[in-house]
Amino acid sequence: MTRHSIGEYAQAIRNRYEKADKEEKTKILDEFTKATGLHRKAAIRLLNRVNKPSVTRRRGRPRKYSREVVVALKTAWEAGDRVCSKRLHPFLPEMVRVLRNNGESNITVEVETQLGKISPSTIDRMLRPFRQPGRRRSFSTTRPGSLLKNSIPIRTFTDWEENRPGYLEVDTVAHCGDSVEGFYLSTLMTVDVASGWAEGNGVWGKSQERVSSAIHGIRRRFPFPIVGLDSDNGGEFINQHLFSYCQREHITFTRSRSYKKNDNCHIEQKNGNIVRRVIGYDRYSSRQSLETLNQIYYLLHLYTNFFQPVMKLVSKSRHGARVHKVYDTAKTPYQRLLNLDVLTESKKAELAADYSRLNPVKLLKQINQSLERLWTLKEQTMRLSHRINRE
Numbered sequence: 468m469t470r471h472s473i474g475e476y477a478q479a480i481r482n483r484y485e486k487a488d489k490e491e492k493t494k495i496l497d498e499f500t501k502a503t504g505l506h507r508k509a510a511i512r513l514l515n516r517v518n519k520p521s522v523t524r525r526r527g528r529p530r531k532y533s534r535e536v537v538v539a540l541k542t543a544w545e546a547g548d549r550v551c552s553k554r555l556h557p558f559l560p561e562m563v564r565v566l567r568n569n570g571e572s573n574i575t576v577e578v579e580t581q582l583g584k585i586s587p588s589t590i591d592r593m594l595r596p597f598r599q600p601g602r603r604r605s606f607s608t609t610r611p612g613s614l615l616k617n618s619i620p621i622r623t624f625t626d627w628e629e630n631r632p633g634y635l636e637v638d639t640v641a642h643c644g645d646s647v648e649g650f651y652l653s654t655l656m657t658v659d660v661a662s663g664w665a666e667g668n669g670v671w672g673k674s675q676e677r678v679s680s681a682i683h684g685i686r687r688r689f690p691f692p693i694v695g696l697d698s699d700n701g702g703e704f705i706n707q708h709l710f711s712y713c714q715r716e717h718i719t720f721t722r723s724r725s726y727k728k729n730d731n732c733h734i735e736q737k738n739g740n741i742v743r744r745v746i747g748y749d750r751y752s753s754r755q756s757l758e759t760l761n762q763i764y765y766l767l768h769l770y771t772n773f774f775q776p777v778m779k780l781v782s783k784s785r786h787g788a789r790v791h792k793v794y795d796t797a798k799t800p801y802q803r804l805l806n807l808d809v810l811t812e813s814k815k816a817e818l819a820a821d822y823s824r825l826n827p828v829k830l831l832k833q834i835n836q837s838l839e840r841l842w843t844l845k846e847q848t849m850r851l852s853h854r855i856n857r858e
Contacts, residue, residue, distance in 0.1 A: 634695035644750030
């Protein structure tokens, strides 16, 4: 007899057992224990149990944060493009203030107070149901450049002032889909090592002249002067065009060691977090795609530099097989520039005006709309290529 059947049998005879005298109870118990196989004491406890409705109790401590807090946290998290908890946590009060000023949220004072008490680990637990797995990885299209390689020093042996804004890491990302054959667009990505300020730009192909021209265009968008440039050993960077440009503009030009991708760890992180995470891995090869790509990078320039907090590695120590890393408090590149005090008064006023008029929720909507147009162009290009192949 199953446990459920025993329970139903006990419920059926419980009323008769409660009203019976001592002699009758003995007969009922004999009958019940013989049918169910229970010990006599267990049968007595079961028949004497008060028939109460079952209530499922949640194990562990009671919930500290209400449903309204979860909704408010999810709103701020999505406005921050779903950054990790350690980056979101110190920026959460500022994000709530920005959302309220732009009319994107009606977070009450009580909920805001509770949001200020949430730890990064609690943020992870509360947002776990809303997370999704990542996407596939790409392959490298870097081809080594041999020209002038001996004239450009390796950065490992060059004294870079990495705490001073103006030293950039640069790299290109190919939008070639599943094949590197034929023509395709590329993205030139740059990041300032000290502040984390990142700028991207679409490039028509990957020629030396166009990459150098894109670097010049991006340089004018940085709010501070560029004094150093570090790249990998690809031929789009190790060439006479870029070498002469850096010499003419008094920019320190260095390169990483061959086959040592971690020498450019800052730009590799931006390649994954901005280019691959937002743009994706599809193939683009039209002028319309290039224009749309640059529209997206203009919006991303505002969104990532003003509303995406980043953490910087402070120290790293090894304890046996374990490596212990210490990071500073997450801040946006804009906040870091203000703390570094490298901006002119006019540039500070210009950036402050830009920041006051920006709405992260609307920026995300504009980015998503531009991405929809870009993906449509990709689908049109794929249909055209399939039709040409059939013909």
